[in-house]
Amino acid sequence: ISHDTELERYADALMNRNGAGRALVPIVIVQMNGEAQDKRQLFTLEISKDTVAIKKEDRIEHEAPYSHKMQICGARGGGDAAGQGLFLALHPSQVFMLALQSPRERNAAILLTRSMAKAKGFKLEGPKGEDI
Numbered sequence: 001i002s003h004d005t006e007l008e009r010y011a012d013a014l015m016n017r018n019g020a021g022r023a024l025v026p027i028v029i030v031q032m033n034g035e036a037q038d039k040r041q042l043f044t045l046e047i048s049k050d051t052v053a054i055k056k057e058d059r060i061e062h063e064a065p066y067s068h069k070m071q072i073c074g075a076r077g078g079g080d081a082a083g084q085g086l087f088l089a090l091h092p093s094q095v096f097m098l099a100l101q102s103p104r105e106r107n108a109a110i111l112l113t114r115s116m117a118k119a120k121g122f123k124l125e126g127p128k129g130e131d132i
């Protein structure tokens with residue numbers, strides 16, 4: 001992902017919007033562990049300095065600390081919707097394809113997640129080391 005100043009400012013604004021040092025981004029889980037999700041419910045991707053979590057209302061559904069097993073990248077293929085797609089593997093047994101509201105939100109989520117992981121000493125990439 002290219003780091004442009006506008007995207008970095010937007011990512012910083014997401015991180016500081018709640019005043020709690022975490023970004024909250026609306027998402028829909030499209031696939032979980034390779035299985036299409038029939039119920040397209042609204043969740044929140046929470047990116048903090050220590051963990052990435054998928055929440056439903058105030059309840060944590062899935063959460064993981066940053067690690068070398070975590071992967072994140074933009075979606076491939078799928079036409080126009082690919083710019084809104086996010087591949088997230090919290091660890092090998094929890095793999096998600098998420099849909100975000102816009103390519104800008106998707107790119108900011110990737111930037112923030114990678115930045116937080118880097119601060120913990122981890123370099124996050126996509127499957128097989130791919131980058132977006």
